[in-house]
Amino acid sequence: MLSAAGLSADEEAAYRLLVRTSGAAPAELAEEAGVTDEAAQLVLGSLLAKGLARVVPGEPDRFTAVAPDVALAARLHRRQEEVDRARQAVEQLTGEYLAHARRREAAQLIEVLTSRAALREQLRLMQDNARKEVVSLCRAGHVVMTSQENLEELAALRRGVGFRVLYERALLEEPGMLVNLAEGIELGEEARSLPALPVRMIIADGELGVLPLVQHTGGLTQLTAALVRPSSLLEALKALFESLWERATPVGRAMPGSPLDADHRYLLSLLLAGVPDKSIATQLKVSQRTVQRRITHLMERAGAQTRMQLAWHAARENWL
Template sequence: MLSAAGLGAEEEAAYRLLIRTTEAEPDALADQLGVPAEVARQALGSLLAKGLARTVPGDPGRFTAVAPDVALAARLHRRQAEIDRARHAMEQLTGEYLAHARRREAAQLIEVITSRTALREQLRLLQDGARHEVLSLCRAGHVAMTSQENTEELAALRRGVGFRVIYEETLLEEPGMLVNLADGITLGEQARALPALPVRMIIADGELGVLPLIQHTDGLTQLTAALIRPSSLLDALKALFESLWERATPVSLTNPGSPLDADHLYLLSLLLAGVPDKSIATQLKISHRTVQRRIAYLMERAGAQTRMQLAWHAARENWL
């Protein structure tokens, strides 16, 4: 226990025994410790040199302990000062190492992916390996796989990984999207929508991102994407996501502060996200008349004459 103060096992045992016996001779100490007399003498000599023991006045063959708060405090203080200096040196060396490593390994900060198969596999590995949170910008027109094919997100949500996803409005009009979106929200996904997104990307745990470098591809254009590791570029992409998140419209199924049930809340979210009535009816497999009836109910409850007034009331009353 006293190794931090620079004591070996025999020294610590001898020091503890001296404290309990007040005074002791080397041979008696050796008997009580169960060690050879020479080992006891060496331990006492070491304690004497380190200021943890002294000889009894008038009897140099007997030893007594120096009070621990006097002897050990100074040694521990010196050790702490040494540790602080070592930690400072370590931090300086770490800074130098990282600076040289970045220059040496700059090419490894960004890896170019040039096939849909490789991109699809990377997206799956990224979500499978996520531990805390995944950020995603989802534009219309899939590049590697559709939202319905992305079963890795649902698996990650089930094991407790957080997802914050911003959808482009026109993506929500694609067949099957609204049901898929509701499944994700039910499992804990936080979803929002914007009329348009500048890029599509995904970032896992703030440490690894994937960004398609060509937004629209045809049969003649080769897909190119970047796998981005911790860097200023990744920091900029995270900042972009947070900026867009603040402006985006929430898409919800539940809200503790809302008086609406799940069906009406989801419908209101989709309306405010800009999804057309017809698309809502088709994807949710309900009649257009049912959609109109639910919208009428929302407007009546809000005391609104127009959908703009409905949106204003919903924002003011925190319905979403």
């Protein structure tokens, strides 16, 4: 666990022993760890050199641990600085590579991925490496993974990366999808929905996009996808996303200034996105009657006689 701080397994085991005791001699460490006295002496010497241990005053043959928040925090900070510098170097080298690649051959701007494994790995890397925002169009029926399997998005959300995701209505009706969607929204995902989407697509930081080249393989055609680097094509894909996003219905649980609580706003947003009552009830694990009762409550609150009037009132009063 402490390898990130530059400790080997033997060093970590020895350091943990010192933390648990008031001090230990090489022979005691050797007995506890099941190693030779010489090996214990070497690992203690290494801990001394790294500032993780010190000699007990007045007992030159005994060693004690330096406090972890003093010894390890500084090492981790230095490691983080090294990682940040390495990341900057990678970004610089990537920029140089792309600049030269464009001069060598325009075809370098688009790379064709020809397997599900390659596409899955690329999607993982894009989300792991994203620093600002990821936008995506999600159609019903998964190609390489379900939304529930996309753990990289949740990890990216937790470290502060923005996500704007546009869902096809039929996708929201798939089993488990609304629960998964709610988890993402709680972590900061902005979600909207449209009845249908023209293409699957994901773009990370406005610099790298991926979209399948064949939408429906039917098991007969090999999956192929395009990895699109900065170009006029990528700009067109970004514009497509923004145009669809502007027309889509928001799906969410909370909004500053909204008079609705999170649960009612989420229910209303799903209703206006066109998700059937039965699908909402099934996925949220409540009865269809409960869903209808909550919708009736919203209609009464809005003074609406129909669901269309409810939608009009919600838009006028900024409920979404």
